[in-house]
Amino acid sequence: MRGFLASSIGVTCAAALALPLTPPALAATAGPVSTTEAVATARPAPHAGTPATTLTNRRAAEPLASGSTQSLPLEPLTPDRGTPSTPSGEQILPRRAVRHFSLVGVVWDDPGAELHGRVQVRTRAVGTGTWSGWQNVETHNADHAADPDTPERTSSRVRGATAPLWVGNSDGVELRIRSGPAAGPAAGAANSSQRPTGARKLPAAPPLPSGLRLELVDPEDDAPPRGASADGSRTGGLNAGASAVTDAFAANAALAPLGATEIAAQSRAETEQAFLTLGGGELTEQQRAKPHIGPRPRIVTRRGWGASEGLRERGFRYTKKVKAAFVHHTASGNKYRCSQSPSLIRSIYRYHVKSMGWRDIGYNFVIDKCGKIYEGRAGGVAKPVLGAHTLGFNSSSMGIAVLGSYGTKKPSKAAVKAIARLAAWKLGLYGMNPRGKTYLRSAGSNLHRKGKKVRLNVISGHRDGFNTACPGRKLYGKLGSARSKAARYQGR
Missing domain, CATH: 3.40.80.10 (Peptidoglycan recognition protein-like)
Structure with a gap:
């Protein structure tokens, strides 16, 4: 072999050796091109009650011709706007309009931390303006990774993440994450807080990982x-x-x-x-x-x-x-x-x-x-x-x-x-x-x-x-x- x-x-x-010579403008930079921080302004969603928000991607973005990623921080759910809930128990991204995207996922700071709970998202289709029902995002994804102790695994850039979910060409999004027993994609869209009357109280839910962000990926389809x-x-x-x-x-x-x-x-x-x-x-x-x-x-x-x-x-x-x-x-x-x-x-x-x-x-x-x-x-x-x-x-x-x-x-x-x-x-x-x-x-x-x-x-x-x-x-x-x-x- x-x-x-x-x-x-x-x-x-x-x-x-048979490849054409690199143009002079590129010869000086034989590696990847330099990147810039992507900044985009989101449009307010109709009837969402959410003001326009400036979205900043904290990671370097490629030129627009290669697609783009919007990285949006989540916020703790507030039952009423005067009393904040426990930040680690439930986090959301209120409904809003964003730049086009087709795939979603959630990332967090520590790649060794697990997200115990349910992640649900719904999206608005481009063209029709129709909102989907709530869809579950698979949270168990740490099993797909480079081996422990390798440079790829131990890099400071590596983050914990859910599996990605393909949602098709969309321009609006809403997300909710609740700590608790994990639920896979086939678990249905029922809210995990609902349980039969008289059911035994569940143990306290583990905290959610820190640094939760929603990632919206645009593959740039007009190739x-x-x-x-x-x-x-x-x-x-x-x-x-x-x-x-x-x-x-x-x-x-x-x-x-x-x-x-x-x-x-x-x-x-x-x-x-x-x-x-x-x-x-x-x-x-x-x-x-x-x-x-x-x-x-x-x-x-x-x-x-x-x-x-x-x-x-x-x-x-x-x-x-x-x-x-x-x-x-x-x-x-x-x-x-x-x-x-x-x-x-x-x-x-x-x-x-x-x-x-x-x-x-x-x-x-x-x-x-x-x-x-x-x-x-x-x-x-x-x-x-x-x-x-x-x-x-x-x-x-x-x-x-x-x-x-x-x-x-x-x-x-x-x-x-x-x-x-x-x-x-x-x-x-x-x-x-x-x-x-x-x-x-x-x-x-x-x-x-x-x-x-x-x-x-x-x-x-x-x-x-x-x-x-x-x-x-x-x-x-x-x-x-x-x-x-x-x-x-x-x-x-």
Whole structure:
């Protein structure tokens, strides 16, 4: 496998030399462009009784062409405007008009703190002016993160956060958070304060984390035409940092032309031939005689879904190999069209980096409900890129996230098939049997102590490494089918 990676890197370096020279204006700043503080004025919501408010994003914002994030502080609920409630018990953002956004999430200062309670939001649709009903935001999200003690996890920029929720193109918002027993997305929209008459009094609710803020993410949907060149557009242009764009393209140069929006599918015979050619002297006789690798599926590149490369941290981080695949759901809801998948992925990317403080999107791959596969964290789809998807088990693994929430909703057949096709190919590059077992060493999780060698399925659900509901009961129940399909794709 080392031969395969070495060959890929060799092609990558050669291809990088073929890139056009950076314009003089950008040559002096080979890294990401400098950023400015984003300031916007919100319009008062009709009949909301809320005065116009100046919204200031406390994080550096990208140029507007790359989307934007509005970061709004919450305030304690006041039962009557003269007597404040306990600040830690319930916080709100009163109904108001804001700049356009499509995804919401809540962040707080301490990444180690948990939000015990219910987070609910409702939004106003652009165009119709219709307000949605109350929607629950999944609060259990700390299980998706870089491993403990790594620079990415211990960075001062990292914050605690809920899962993101996709709400569609909106220009108004209202939020409420109440401390208490946690409730997942499927718990319904009933107010948690309501309980049957005569019910036993519940214990005191834990305090809410400090520094709560609502994040409103705009993925900037009016993208240039798909065929637009990388000349400063949101689809991977030079204004995102010429060197960062070059690196992202070059990481996949052995698999697709520089600047490609997708990596083409290959037949099994073509995939095996490429594997044998790039594997060089590192392959065993058994691998040469019978390479168990599935046909390479079509993969939309980061440029294909419009990643702004200047947003992430520079450089790539790798683990030694890929011995397992952890399957996730994004818990962002199922109210998206497949044509909106690139916008949703851009939103999650921005939320992970700008709001949560990660170095890049956490997942190595993303799959939508139509079965389309997308490149996630930058560094090369065939390489062992270190992700931030399964706290405690990011080393020697990859994370595959299906867009949506699958606690009560069944995943599509297309999505399950895509998991199998992707796993058969990527795990096959590293000689792993999708129906087999493997050992991973825990970096520390709420299920497995640090340093423990844990026996896991080669295709595991997130909950196998961390005590979490992810990837949702319905998706978790389909993993057996994904393992069988992936093994058949490998010819096992």
